[in-house]
Amino acid sequence: MKKTALVVAAWSLVALPAVAGPVTVAGGFGSFVVQARSLNEMRWDQVVPQQYDYSCGAAAVATLLTYHYGRETTEAEVFEYMISVGDREQIETQGFSMLDMKNYLDSQGLDSDGFKVDLDDYLDIGAPSITLIDTGGYKHFVVIKGMDEGRVLIGDPAVGSVVVPKEHFETLWQGTVLGARADMAIAKQNFNHERDWAIRPSAPIDKGRRRADIGTAMLLMPGPNELGK
Secondary structure, eight states: OOOOHHHHTTTTTTOOOOOEEEEEETTTTTEEEEEOHHHHHTTTTTTTOOOOOOHHHHHHHHHHHHSSSSSOOOOOHHHHHHHHHHHHHHHHOOOOOOOHHHHHHHTTTEEEEEEOOHHHHHHHHOOOOOEEEEETTEEEEEEEEOOOSSSSEETTTEEEEEEEEEHHHHHHHHEEEESSSTTTTHHHSSSTTTTTTGOOOOOOOOSOHHHHHHHHHHHHHHOOTTTTO
């Protein structure tokens, strides 16, 4: 079994089934067809997929730069740089290290470093980063794209964007993140962004009608047999 298959299996419990394609909507004036997108497609809107079992680090860096720092970057660009200055044999067997990724980010002027942090403190920091998780013995780099009090939103190069319960995420990571000091304002603007949470939107409670308002409105509605009176 490929390592990426292990990651897909690990996230199967939190993945949401969905279908894609044209959907026919029936209405009072006839039917019309709209193009529906599956949640699987939406998962990849803000994540760069990895092309090799050992390239999750390169894809994570490309995801961080492209979608959180506004610097369009491909996995191939990052991959070629890191493998050219790193230990190719070790990379092909063990994958990229956090040091490899730090060196690339530093080459882009982002002044990055590794930090040990608690999840609650991380929420206060409010900036994206790369972290290492362990899914069934397979160590894998992902991007922390956002979080709230009970959930962590990650960009996984193997499966796309995934929302993980905070308690479960705490069992997967070791509390170390790779973050950048430069362009912090841009990073914060692109953390917890609504486009990333589109795969698991919150109910628009703040946009609902107040029950008191609805009750008042219904008092003004005509009762049975009163229409036109």
